[in-house]
Amino acid sequence: MIVFHTILSNVYLGNIKNKKKKFLKNYISYNYNNFNYFNPKKIIINLFLIKKYLKNIFFKKKNILFVSTKNFLRELIYKYARSLKQHYICNKWVSGILTNTKNYKKNLNKSIILKKKRNMNFTKKEKNLFLKKEKKIEILYGGLKKMICLPDLIIITDVKKDKIAINEAKRLKIKILALVDSDDVIDGIDYIIPCNNNSVNCVKIIFKILFSEIC
Structure with a gap:
């Protein structure tokens, strides 16, 4: 119940109403004061399904690349990537990191x-x-020091800001997990977590749920 309440208060606020995308229409619970609000139950279902998938990734010792060039998420990405002994990019995406x-x-x-x-x-x-x-x-x-081969999965916190990373991953058929807001286009994204990805607290909660039994 505590986790559910926390998600309600931090995660489910989407972007402004008139920017809602058809792709995420099923995840919108209602609109209030010109803002979209995600359905928290659907977010929770998504989270726990993806959590099972991530457990399997780690069980098979596959590689993950965390990608987030948002300054306010830098420390969080460092923390999880290092504790999980995975790879990360959290300052600037240089074109060709995956394709060259x-x-x-x-x-x-x-x-x-x-x-x-x-x-x-x-x-x-x-x-x-x-x-x-x-x-x-x-x-x-x-x-990327220990990244010998291409990752099996990349985790993106903003599909608009890190669009180049997504395009490169698509070309190489690398699986993509992304945190998406109500105005994002999710074409080619394999696993989505609808949420308020402009909130540090929101991303912290999501990462804590996803990796609590892995870290």
Whole structure:
């Protein structure tokens, strides 16, 4: 009952009424004060079905890539990706991360070389320049260090903001799980969680439910 009440108060507020998409019409419970409100029962059913799917993913030791370039969700993505020992992108999506993996691997190798150079006989100014370049690579590709092959699933928190990531995943037929609002287009998304994805508390609640028995 506590979880149900929390979902009611934090998760089920959608975007403004006139932006509702036909794809998510069945998930809208009612409209009030020009806002869409999701049906909490349908959200809960979706959550627990997806939770079973995620358990199976981890049981089979498959790879997940968390993707969220929203600044206010950065720490949350770090937390879950690291505790689950999975991969993540939460600063900027560089085109070709999935479709041209040679680029990010090349940059990660460059980071290793820069780190070695900082321990060699270079001037202080040169070492600071190496450190600056190394940090830039870490910000962009740090979450992909252990990603040897393409992920089996990518988890997206905003389909509009991370559209490039979705397009790349579609091309490679990688499964996509996305948190979607009432004005989002869900073509090509394999698993959806309708919710208020502009709320940190909402995303926290959803992640806690999905990964509570896995972390």
